[in-house]
Amino acid sequence: MSTSIALAGNPNSGKTTLFNALTGARQHVGNYPGVTVEKKQGFCKTDSGEFDVVDLPGTYSLSAYSLEEVVARDYIVNEKPSMIVNIVDASNLERNLYLSVQFLEMGIPVTIALNMMDVAQKRGIEIDIEKLSILLGVPVVPTVARTGKGKKELLDTIVLRKDLNPEPVHISYGSDIDMALDQMVDIIRSSGFLTQKYRSRWIALKYLENDQQILDLGKNENPRIARELESIAKKLTSHLDVTLNAHPEGIIADHRYGFINSILKQNVITFYQDENRLQLSDNIDKIVTNRFLGPILMVAVIMGLYQFTFTYSELPVGWFENFFSRVSGMADNALADGLLKSLIISGIIDGVGGVLGFVPLIMFMFLGISFLEDTGYLARMSFMLDRVFRMFGLHGSSVMAFIVSGGIAGGCAVPGVMATRTLKSPKERLATILTVPFMNCGAKLPVYALLVAAFFAENEAQVMLLITMISWLGALLVAWLLRSTVIRGASTPFVMELPPYRLPTLKGLLIHTWERTWQYIKKAGTVILGISILLWAMMTFPGLDDQALKIFDTKRNAVTASVSENVLNEIRYADTDNLSEQASSVKERLTNLDMEEAQANLKNSIAGRIGLALEGITQFAGFDWRTNISLVGGFAAKEVVVSTLGTAYSLGEVDPEETQSLSERLKTAEGWGPLTAFSLIIFTIFYAPCFVAVVCIAKETGSWKWAVFSVVFNTTLAFGLSVIFYQVGSLILT
Amino acid sequence: MTVINLREMNIDQTGTIVSVGASGELGRRVRDMGLIPGKQIRIQGRAPLNDPVSLRIMGFTLTLRNNEADYIKVEV
Ligand SMILES: Nc1nc2c(ncn2[C@@H]2O[C@H](COP(=O)(O)OP(=O)(O)OP(=O)(O)O)[C@@H](O)[C@H]2O)c(=O)[nH]1
Numbered sequence: 001m002s003t004s005i006a007l008a009g010n011p012n013s014g015k016t017t018l019f020n021a022l023t024g025a026r027q028h029v030g031n032y033p034g035v036t037v038e039k040k041q042g043f044c045k046t047d048s049g050e051f052d053v054v055d056l057p058g059t060y061s062l063s064a065y066s067l068e069e070v071v072a073r074d075y076i077v078n079e080k081p082s083m084i085v086n087i088v089d090a091s092n093l094e095r096n097l098y099l100s101v102q103f104l105e106m107g108i109p110v111t112i113a114l115n116m117m118d119v120a121q122k123r124g125i126e127i128d129i130e131k132l133s134i135l136l137g138v139p140v141v142p143t144v145a146r147t148g149k150g151k152k153e154l155l156d157t158i159v160l161r162k163d164l165n166p167e168p169v170h171i172s173y174g175s176d177i178d179m180a181l182d183q184m185v186d187i188i189r190s191s192g193f194l195t196q197k198y199r200s201r202w203i204a205l206k207y208l209e210n211d212q213q214i215l216d217l218g219k220n221e222n223p224r225i226a227r228e229l230e231s232i233a234k235k236l237t238s239h240l241d242v243t244l245n246a247h248p249e250g251i252i253a254d255h256r257y258g259f260i261n262s263i264l265k266q267n268v269i270t271f272y273q274d275e276n277r278l279q280l281s282d283n284i285d286k287i288v289t290n291r292f293l294g295p296i297l298m299v300a301v302i303m304g305l306y307q308f309t310f311t312y313s314e315l316p317v318g319w320f321e322n323f324f325s326r327v328s329g330m331a332d333n334a335l336a337d338g339l340l341k342s343l344i345i346s347g348i349i350d351g352v353g354g355v356l357g358f359v360p361l362i363m364f365m366f367l368g369i370s371f372l373e374d375t376g377y378l379a380r381m382s383f384m385l386d387r388v389f390r391m392f393g394l395h396g397s398s399v400m401a402f403i404v405s406g407g408i409a410g411g412c413a414v415p416g417v418m419a420t421r422t423l424k425s426p427k428e429r430l431a432t433i434l435t436v437p438f439m440n441c442g443a444k445l446p447v448y449a450l451l452v453a454a455f456f457a458e459n460e461a462q463v464m465l466l467i468t469m470i471s472w473l474g475a476l477l478v479a480w481l482l483r484s485t486v487i488r489g490a491s492t493p494f495v496m497e498l499p500p501y502r503l504p505t506l507k508g509l510l511i512h513t514w515e516r517t518w519q520y521i522k523k524a525g526t527v528i529l530g531i532s533i534l535l536w537a538m539m540t541f542p543g544l545d546d547q548a549l550k551i552f553d554t555k556r557n558a559v560t561a562s563v564s565e566n567v568l569n570e571i572r573y574a575d576t577d578n579l580s581e582q583a584s585s586v587k588e589r590l591t592n593l594d595m596e597e598a599q600a601n602l603k604n605s606i607a608g609r610i611g612l613a614l615e616g617i618t619q620f621a622g623f624d625w626r627t628n629i630s631l632v633g634g635f636a637a638k639e640v641v642v643s644t645l646g647t648a649y650s651l652g653e654v655d656p657e658e659t660q661s662l663s664e665r666l667k668t669a670e671g672w673g674p675l676t677a678f679s680l681i682i683f684t685i686f687y688a689p690c691f692v693a694v695v696c697i698a699k700e701t702g703s704w705k706w707a708v709f710s711v712v713f714n715t716t717l718a719f720g721l722s723v724i725f726y727q728v729g730s731l732i733l734t
Numbered sequence: 735m736t737v738i739n740l741r742e743m744n745i746d747q748t749g750t751i752v753s754v755g756a757s758g759e760l761g762r763r764v765r766d767m768g769l770i771p772g773k774q775i776r777i778q779g780r781a782p783l784n785d786p787v788s789l790r791i792m793g794f795t796l797t798l799r800n801n802e803a804d805y806i807k808v809e810v
């Protein structure tokens with residue numbers, strides 16, 4: 001039977017690296033039930049035995065303040081792994097042991113993997129491993145996760161010591177607290193209060209630490225005893241407040257660090273250099289976060305990431321597009337005209353192509369971001385930008401998501417929403433996820449290009465800049481609005497470690513990138529395909545009735561009947577470019593009839609009926625039914641607005657890359673003018689994200705509630721802004 | 735020896751923490767990272783807009799916003 005082990009430790013201690021070293025490719029990523037915290041599981045088979053390995057979220061402590069801490073603690077308590085492997089950064093021993101001590105207090109089987117031994121050595125830190133092991137009462141194995149050194153010794157130790165529950169470590173917290181603890185332990189012991197899962201002294205400690213999760217559990221288990229314990233804790237709290245002006249939580253933390261200190265002082269650790277001596281990292285920071293050079297360098301890095309993600313992914317994106325258009329073409333030839341063909345081409349192939357089309361983008365973006373994260377630069381970016389983003393209730397780390405989504409025009413909200421993974425503060429993260437879709441993604445650009453070319457051709461550059469500014473300002477203000485209403489709450493403290501600069505390993509980067517990409521394909525893929533088919537159906541059904549079809553057929557017959565068989569054959573078989581005059585005029589008339597039919601069909605479809613029905617309201621923003629339908633189509637992908645407008649104006653499906661004919665048509669079309677055009681631009685900036693982004697929002701927030709919110713809220717906001725703009729504009733202009 | 739707010743410290747100045755007044759989530763986070771009375775710190779630098787501040791403690795680098803630093807008194 002395989003041994004279950006759980007890896008736990010501080011962020012940046014090398015947990016993931018050790019996990020990869022142990023499991024290699026035999027790993028998969030999921031979520032802990034009901035929360036968005038990632039759960040990595042893997043399997044490891046060596047001469048030492050077989051192991052099921054779980055990588056717990058990185059935490060500094062085991063209080064119940066953050067989701068990660070609750071998840072890690074619950075896993076240990078409920079799943080009872082045979083061994084907790086506590087990864088401790090040897091170059092940062094004192095702080096890392098703060099978590100270790102809390103494991104020791106729980107009385108669970110722990111082995112310490114003393115990682116980063118190479119770094120410690122380089123910094124002139126020597127650790128007496130045997131002594132540390134004796135004083136802590138648990139095995140300590142030195143490792144270098146990056147090279148796999150110490151892996152075998154670690155596994156052998158685990159096999160030797162698994163399932164042995166050691167006596168919990170008792171730390172003295174000073175006479176006041178110790179007395180209260182003893183008193184509480186008596187009560188807990190005699191009543192068996194929560195003792196199936198937890199040690200009695202640990203429960204008492206959590207009552208003193210005011211640990212919400214344990215307090216709630218206690219109330220459920222036995223309200224009477226819970227009240228008794230709470231009153232002891234309350235009495236102690238007020239006593240300490242009067243005598244020492246301190247809180248039990250604070251005193252407990254002080255004593256934990258005191259305990260660590262007393263161990264380290266017994267010659268366990270020797271510094272051959274000053275502990276706070278300036279490291280290479282600090283010297284790099286002097287330049288990288290410098291008041292003047294820092295921001296310049298940051299702009300360069302952002303541009304670089306942008307270039308990397310969107311330029312280098314162009315080639316593979318092109319391959320995907322070619323591939324899918326070829327498949328489309330094959331289906332076009334192989335199948336008879338009709339609904340099935342339309343479903344397969346417009347519904348399924350376009351849908352699958354839509355899902356996979358994002359894959360290269362997501363891969364490149366995560367490769368770039370993982371690189372910045374692993375080197376430690378991302379933390380510096382948040383450090384430099386926090387002041388700005390904080391004003392709007394966001395976090396320094398939000399910047400990445402905004403940039404990727406199209407903060408510089410041309411990004412994409414799908415990888416943008418996924419980029420919020422690096423944000424550890426839940427409220428700021430949610431606000432970021434909900435506002436990044438306002439950025440100017442690559443798919444919105446053809447819409448802007450069409451309208452700008454038709455109505456603002458003289459001031460093209462200025463108008464594009466204006467659009468970028470409106471979307472940034474709008475996003476930040478909406479973030480602020482959300483953070484003061486629906487996602488209200490104090491900002492998450494910026495008490496954050498700036499990890500030393502490190503060169504990432506290729507293996508680490510690739511595993512990370514692949515994991516993210518695969519998750520996207522697996523989770524988002526199926527939903528997106530479904531919605532794509534649904535949208536296809538909305539734009540197709542119910543179709544024209546027989547009478548209408550007959551009218552088009554009659555018209556077609558009238559055209560073909562008026563010319564000779566020769567001309568018809570010419571149209572059918574000859575090269576399009578050198579048709580005779582008569583043939584090309586007939587062909588044009590036939591094509592026009594096809595486009596008219598497509599327009600009539602679209603108008604009669606469900607989407608068309610919605611568009612018509614909404615005309616009464618949307619006229620206040622200057623939109624007629626044609627615009628409405630195209631906006632419904634834009635929910636599939638924003639550039640579809642352009643092709644649908646083409647169909648609605650009987651121009652056939654307009655290629656978003658070549659919009660000249662459509663923009664000429666719009667210039668003279670009834671109801672169009674600069675005012676309508678800009679109103680539509682505003683609407684396009686703010687209205688519902690495309691459904692691929694919506695699905696990602698649902699996956700990343702862990703709830704469809706926020707996905708629905710973003711559709712409804714954004715569309716309402718967009719409509720409100722467009723109406724205000726159009727109405728005020730009309731007043732001024734007349 | 736004078737006691738001042740962490741916010742008022744200059745870059746490269748060192749000091750010893752005297753008290754930490756923060757409670758709740760901030761208090762817990764501050765303590766988890768080792769900002770407790772008796773610890774030596776040195777101010778490492780400030781972000782381009784002067785906030786947050788980065789400091790050195792127990793051999794690693796930590797960041798803190800100015801309004802969070804206000805809860806921490808330091809003897810310099
Ligand atoms: N020199 C050296 N570097 C290491 C060692 N172990 C890990 N690293 C590097 O340290 C960095 C952080 O390692 P991760 O494995 O991502 O750390 P983690 O604990 O999983 O961090 P989170 O993912 O933030 O929880 C990476 O760049 C690793 O390559 C080691 O033993 N020696």
